[in-house]
Amino acid sequence: MYLVRLIYTSQPTEHFKPESIEDILDASRRNNGPMAVTGLMYFNQHYFLQCLEGSRSNVNKIYHRILNDKRHRDPIILDYQEIEARDFSAWEMGYLPETKATRESYKRYSPTGEFSPYHMSGESCHKLMVELKGMLKSV
Numbered sequence: 001m002y003l004v005r006l007i008y009t010s011q012p013t014e015h016f017k018p019e020s021i022e023d024i025l026d027a028s029r030r031n032n033g034p035m036a037v038t039g040l041m042y043f044n045q046h047y048f049l050q051c052l053e054g055s056r057s058n059v060n061k062i063y064h065r066i067l068n069d070k071r072h073r074d075p076i077i078l079d080y081q082e083i084e085a086r087d088f089s090a091w092e093m094g095y096l097p098e099t100k101a102t103r104e105s106y107k108r109y110s111p112t113g114e115f116s117p118y119h120m121s122g123e124s125c126h127k128l129m130v131e132l133k134g135m136l137k138s139v
Contacts, residue, residue: 005083006059007051007125009117010066010075020071021095028093037062040088040129040136044098048072049117051129053086079122087130094136105131 012020021043032038037054050066052059067075088094096102098115106115108131109124117125 001055003053003083003086004056004059005051005053005079005081005087005126006063006077007049007079007122007129008063008066008075008077009050009125010048010072011046012048013071013073016071021097024071025093025095031065032062032092035062038086038088038091038093040091040094040096040133042096042098042102042129042132044102044115047115047117049125049129051088051126053083053088056082074118076118078117078120078125087126088133091136094133096132096136099135101135102132105135 025041028039028041032054035054035058037052037058039050039052041048041050043049052062063077066072103115106128107113109128110116110120112119120128
């Protein structure tokens with residue numbers, strides 16, 4: 001079985017409500033566990049940045065579900081590659097909201113100084129997510 005990492009970004013639609021983030025996380029954790037998919041999500045009210053790790057087949061199945069989720073618009077894959085080991089193995093879906101610390105982190109990786117994943121390289125997004133992982137104590 002090949003392990004892959006997929007990093008994508010999207011924006012919330014009018015169907016996204018503040019309580020939607022908990023619904024998304026609950027569904028992710030419920031669905032990802034049996035599929036052996038792990039990952040991390042960062043959300044700042046304007047953009048989702050999410051990493052999924054697992055088998056090629058399962059990661060692609062989950063991404064296709066996201067594409068059909070009415071709460072997301074303009075999804076784009078920023079990075080997709082085979083990996084030897086997971087970076088986010090501790091979580092079926094870890095989550096970080098925007099904080100002062102996360103703002104300081106993304107400024108180091110964004111060419112504009114603002115959090116806009118559409119303007120970031122896949123490598124920069126991956127490095128940012130690994131750094132954010134260190135801020136996540138528990139889920």
